[in-house]
Amino acid sequence: MATGITKKNWQEETTIITDESFDGSFGYEIQYKGKSSASELINKLPEQNYSKIFGNGEDNLLFNGDNLDVLKHLIHERNLKNKIKLIYIDPPYGTNSVFHSRNQKSSYKDDLVGSHFIEFIRKRLILLRELLSDDGSIYVHLDNNMTFEIKLIMDEIFGAKNFKGFISRKKCSNKNYTKNTYGNISDYILFYSKTENYIWNRATLVWTDEKMKKEYPCIDENTGRRFKKVPIHAPGVRNGETGKMWKGMMPPKGKHWQYLPSKLDVFDKNGDIYWSATGNPRRKVWFDKNKGVAVQDIWTDVQDSVNQNVKITGYPTEKNPNLLERIINASSNEGDYVLDCFAGSGTTLDVAGQLKRKWIGVDNSSESMRNIFKRFFKGLKQMGNFNINKNPNKDELDQMKLFEPTAKYNSDLSKTMDFEFYADSRFEDDAFGIYEEYREE
């Protein structure tokens, strides 16, 4: 594995051009026909062509309408500028297709391509940045069609230095591809913060017994605590304290101590140094100090619900609640606002509510509203093809075993959520009818 060393340890004089020379950006931007002015967009007031507003007081809000207008409404009329801690969006992906739900109802079109798609997303991202709080984060879920174009746009809007991660997600089980290429089973999530100082609760997986024994194989004779041994020296010669003798020993040739000799003394006094029979010191890393296996940027354990034993509404492209749980826990705290302006079946809203966050959802499809109300008032059903994942490989099994969701996703909880209706009845449309239909049943 190739690992870079920090620039200050580079021994020759050299000029390395970094983003700092471009004041935070990399000094390029993507140009295309029809790219509009960001400031004009931000200052333009909403035209109020979203439909009704549903919600629960000021806390949980659901809008049926074009999110461009709703986002302007949130900024200019609801005073939510700089107030949203977490945004997750799962917009159309630029696939040039139409989507039907499992009961064959037309749900939404994904027919904007090329520069039209880029500009559609860019306009929304500009407004979303206005809404994001200084310690907030945004996650944008896309697939192999437009992720790379939107990454450049996000660098422009949020700043390349605020790019925090590129998550590759396994979206479904392996396919028997007939095309002459590799089976496409991944999609991607771009993760940006608004500033350097952002909410981050490290996501971890639980240890299996097998993994614990493999990685922490030693038991301390005196205390019975489990540990692993790690070297106390690192590559590179140092002339300071860490290059000097400790307990009558110099660091091995070409290396230095990782800690000051005074710190090594403290480790030794506390029983944190393991001495081999030949007098070779190693540091003991205790298993009980470990907070769990840190989640990395390849996620194979949160495939779409239709391939797992998770209940769903049946809306097309409905995401796995466990995926949202991971994101919401990592990048927000209880009581924070979570926004999803491509809400679909309301997965984000449901999980955010269960994790005690306030939520704002927007979607312009009536079928989306129908599925959100179904989720909140009737509950979900198992509809997956559970045979698909009969023979998951060992990696998949390991990851699935390690992830322990904390919230319950059978929607029993959400059914009992106090989801009261209040409406801005300026507009006549079918969303109110859909709401009543589900509320009364």
Ligand SMILES: C[S@@+](CC[C@H](N)C(=O)[O-])C[C@H]1O[C@@H](n2cnc3c(N)ncnc32)[C@H](O)[C@@H]1O
């Ligand atoms: C990929 S789906 C989201 C699925 C969702 N994450 C879930 O778990 O169910 C994209 C959604 O964006 C909505 N949408 C597309 N354009 C929109 C717009 N301009 N305003 C509001 N919603 C829009 C579609 O109706 C669709 O429901």
